[in-house]
Amino acid sequence: MVKIIEIFSSIQGEGPYVGEEQAFVRLYGCNLACKFCDESSKSEFTEYFADGLIGRIINEGRKTISFTGGEPLLQAESLREIFQVLKEKGSRIYLETNGTLKDELLKVIDYVDVISMDVKLPSSTGCGPFWREHEDFLKEAVRKEAFVKSIVTPETLLSDIERAVSVVEKVDKNIPFIIQPVSYNGNIEKIGALGVFLTSASRRLKNVRIIPQAHKILGVK
Numbered sequence: 611m612v613k614i615i616e617i618f619s620s621i622q623g624e625g626p627y628v629g630e631e632q633a634f635v636r637l638y639g640c641n642l643a644c645k646f647c648d649e650s651s652k653s654e655f656t657e658y659f660a661d662g663l664i665g666r667i668i669n670e671g672r673k674t675i676s677f678t679g680g681e682p683l684l685q686a687e688s689l690r691e692i693f694q695v696l697k698e699k700g701s702r703i704y705l706e707t708n709g710t711l712k713d714e715l716l717k718v719i720d721y722v723d724v725i726s727m728d729v730k731l732p733s734s735t736g737c738g739p740f741w742r743e744h745e746d747f748l749k750e751a752v753r754k755e756a757f758v759k760s761i762v763t764p765e766t767l768l769s770d771i772e773r774a775v776s777v778v779e780k781v782d783k784n785i786p787f788i789i790q791p792v793s794y795n796g797n798i799e800k801i802g803a804l805g806v807f808l809t810s811a812s813r814r815l816k817n818v819r820i821i822p823q824a825h826k827i828l829g830v831k
Contacts, residue, residue, distance in 0.1 A: 613638035623825030633670035640681040645736035678706040683714035693721035725756040731770035757786035
């Protein structure tokens with residue numbers, strides 16, 4: 611059984627695939643509690659058997675399927691079977707993850723096409739640091755197409771950006787690094803230090819961009 615909050619079709623609102631039409635499967639539960647998270651209040655879920663969930667996903671009629679959360683890898687055992695069947699049907703698997711569960715990633719990575727990995731900044735999230743977990747995760751994630759995303763808030767410290775850059779740089783300085791301004795209640799926050807963050811990261815990495823949540827700007831789901 612897989613715990614699902616919702617299934618819907620929309621455009622990808624984050625990262626380098628912004629604007630691409632995708633089906634979204636939002637899974638229940640997370641191992642973190644980031645203070646800006648808009649999913650933490652969603653306590654209702656529906657349980658699906660694998661066949662039923664695959665049918666719902668196929669009915670969305672989209673080639674790319676984004677598995678998001680919450681943290682999808684908390685249900686990696688169930689997702690492995692689902693990913694395998696979807697791949698056999700020609701789907702493209704896009705995994706959004708907080709980048710802390712390497713062992714769970716290894717259960718499904720053979721069936722994943724794109725990995726959107728967060729590097730959590732303690733000054734943004736209000737959680738403890740996960741630098742070692744992120745580095746270990748990224749070393750495996752780069753077996754597939756992968757990019758890194760860090761959410762920044764008015765409280766984000768430059769030292770955290772620099773530490774995140776170090777994590778990426780140790781693995782491959784060509785990995786895309788996305789700086790994403792936080793959104794609250796559908797509004798994108800103004801981050802005064804965005805330019806400083808961009809300049810600092812760009813000195814050490816080859817592909818750094820500031821990309822806000824486009825779906826929030828457009829007012830779509």
